Structure formats: C-alpha cells, structure tokens
Amino acid sequence: MYAEIITIGDEILIGQIIDSNSAFMGKELSKIGVDVCRITSIKDEKEDILNALQEASSRADIVLITGGLGPTKDDITKHTLCEYFNDTLVLNKEVLVHVKELFAKYISAPISEVNKQQALVPSTATVLMNQYGTAPGMWLEKNNKVFISMPGVPYEMKGLMKDEVLPRIQKRFKRPYIIHKTILTHGMGESSIAEKIEDWENDLPQFIKLAYLPSLGRVRLRLSAKGTDEKLLLDTINSNVISLDAIIGDVIVGYEEDQTIEKGIGKLLVKKNKTLSVAESCTGGMIAHSFTINEGASAYFNGGVVTYATQSKVDILGVDADLIKTYTVTSTEVAEAMSLKVKEKLKTDYAIATTGNAGPTRGDGDVEVGTVFIAIATPEGVFSEKHVFSNLRERTIGKTVNKSLELLYNELLK
Structure with missing residues (x-):
C-alpha cells in the first residue's frame, strides 16, 4: 500500500515557506500502515499538476494533494482536477452554507462572489467538510486509485486528515502494520554507536530495519518493522530494544514515542x-x-x-x-x-x-x-x-x- 504526496505552490519551491504538511502526512499515514513512496513539490500551473497526477498514479494507490485551493485566480487545482478527471465544477450547497456561516461568525465583511466559489467542486468528488476553513477537501477515484485534495493551510489540512482522510483510508483499504520505535541517545557520535552495536544490528530479523538519525550531539535510532502480524512486530521490536539497552543503555535517554x-x-x-x-x-x-x-x-x-x-x-x-x-x-x-x-x-x-x-x-x-x-x-x-x-x-x-x-x-x- 503506497501513497504519494504532491504539494502545490511556488512559495515552497522558492523557500518562502517550509513544507511541514508532507512531514505530518507521512507520519500519520505510516501509523495506519501506508508507505509514502514519494513527495513532490510543484508549481501552481496546470501542466505541472497534470503531469504530477499522472506520474503519481503510476506508482501509488493513494495520491494526496495540498495547496492551490484558495479563492484567488492563481489557485487552479480544482479546475485542473476537472480536466484530469474529465469533470465539471458544480455548486455544493452544504459547502456554501458552511462558508456563509464562517463569514457571519468570524468576518465582518459580507461574503463576496469570489469566496462563494469555494463551494464549487468537481461533480464526481466526495466532499470532505473543512471545519477550520472555507476550502473543502475532495476525494476522487480513477482506475482504482484514490486522489485526495486538501488546502495547504497546515491547521486546515491536519483537521481534514484526522477527521476525514485517515478514517476513510482505513475503511477503504486493507493495510499491513508498520511499527516504528525510535531510541533517543545523547553524548555519543553516530560512528561510535554503530561500532558498539554492530553485532546487535547484524542479528536483527529481516523484517526490521535500523536507521541512524544524527543531529548535533544527539542520535536517534529508528527501528521499523512491517508485516501482517502486529503482535509479532511489537514483541520483536521490544525484545531488541531491551537487548540494545544492555549495550548502550548509558547513552539512551528515552524513546521518541514517550519522551524527549x-x-x-x-x-x-x-x-x-x-x-x-x-x-x-x-x-x-x-x-x-x-x-x-x-x-x-x-x-x-x-x-x-x-x-x-x-x-x-x-x-x-x-x-x-x-x-x-x-x-x-x-x-x-x-x-x-x-x-x-x-x-x-x-x-x-x-x-x-x-x-x-x-x-x-x-x-x-x-x-x-x-x-x-x-x-x-x-x-x-x-x-x-x-x-x-x-x-x-x-x-x-x-x-x-x-x-x-x-x-x-x-x-x-x-
């Protein structure tokens, strides 16, 4: 089960903002057994979006898209999705009511025609209601592949992921278990740790992978296991963590899942x-x-x-x-x-x-x-x-x- 993430917007490409959305999505998808195989950032232009969608669909079962859903003319994601799916935009009354309610509650100015256009969605899309903003999320399918479009505003995207996207993916797809355990160490360099735990690392089961993540005097050791038997994965990781503690327990300060x-x-x-x-x-x-x-x-x-x-x-x-x-x-x-x-x-x-x-x-x-x-x-x-x-x-x-x-x-x- 593979997913690909596409982020749309020049602001990412020119370094004006940091793409924190992909990091969040990757982490949450991994928790439910979905592997992210690629993350791509592209310009907010039709041909770039169409090419990215086509390429992503050749590799992944799920394509997640963020950005380009604002009310202004430079946000063209919805129009491009219509072209890709041979679809047309229609007015979704539920979204329009939601947009009007947000304006009435939080914005003193009257709703404009531009903002009403947020309620336009592809006719074949399943609308994902955005409780934190005006742009709805959209779930579309083509050739047994799922395409999910969300706004690029981080708190809006996170709300949609938790409330709508992740539960739907869990219901729609059968997924393996992916278990991560990250050990936090301080005061010993990556190469020194690698030397001390070489035999332990060589004895790891084939379904467990070890990654070294060094950073300024800290080294995180991430154990990742993937399979269909959750209990076996958890028990095997935990037993290997115990044996690792016996080797480098003096520099282990905690576990990322528990504490820094x-x-x-x-x-x-x-x-x-x-x-x-x-x-x-x-x-x-x-x-x-x-x-x-x-x-x-x-x-x-x-x-x-x-x-x-x-x-x-x-x-x-x-x-x-x-x-x-x-x-x-x-x-x-x-x-x-x-x-x-x-x-x-x-x-x-x-x-x-x-x-x-x-x-x-x-x-x-x-x-x-x-x-x-x-x-x-x-x-x-x-x-x-x-x-x-x-x-x-x-x-x-x-x-x-x-x-x-x-x-x-x-x-x-x-």
Missing part, C-alpha cells in the same frame, strides 16, 4: 521535588524554550534570563565586573558565576548557564569561534565544561543546547 530528554529532565526534577532556572548568553533563550514548550513545565521550571551583552551579565545577574575583566566574558569562571547567580535570584535547586562565541567574529570574549562554556549549578555546588563545537554559528548554538541538557540529565541521574 527535556521531558526526561522534567520528570526527574518533579520526582526529586527540585526546580530549575537558566541563564543564557550564546543560546539566546533556546534552552528555556526547550522546557517551556512542554506542558507542565511550570512544576519544575522557574524561569530564565538571556544576558546576551556583556554588561547585562553584570546589571541583571550581578556577575562581578572584575571577574569578567580578569577572565573574559567567555570563560569557566563567568559561566559558573552566571549559573550560581540565576540559581540564587530565581530560588531554584539547579541552574544551567551558557556563555560562548558562536561566531562569525570573536566578539567580547576574544576566544576561538565555536568555543562555549556550560555550567551546571546544583544543590551541592557548581561544575562546568569547555567545548569547541564548530565554526558554523547555528551548529554551535544547537550543540550547546543539546550538551547543556545532557550534562543536567546525567547529573540528575546520580
């Missing part, structure tokens, strides 16, 4: 009845964000400060100006002082502090680009580490965030 390292830290802090604060310079608030994006963070995360400029470390945190003058702003001494000061000011048990030079110039600290100091203040004291990560700014910042979390996580496990 940030959530793991949160659970440990709650269990210990402890709290956390952060003082960030080069990471610019990204560590704080990694906690506050998770619900329930207020139970253990008191807050943080971004003291990016040198003087702000003195004025806001109270770091001794002479300390900075003596050791420079990017130093072990200043990082540790930052962590102790924010721990004191926000009355927490633990604190993380970062200071460094992410580049591209040396800045106030006059240290090598990519040099970072990370400090962890604990109820017993403070410690810090120096790292030289990269001469690429984004990479240095990302690795600093991940290393900071790793250091705190390991400290909490003691």
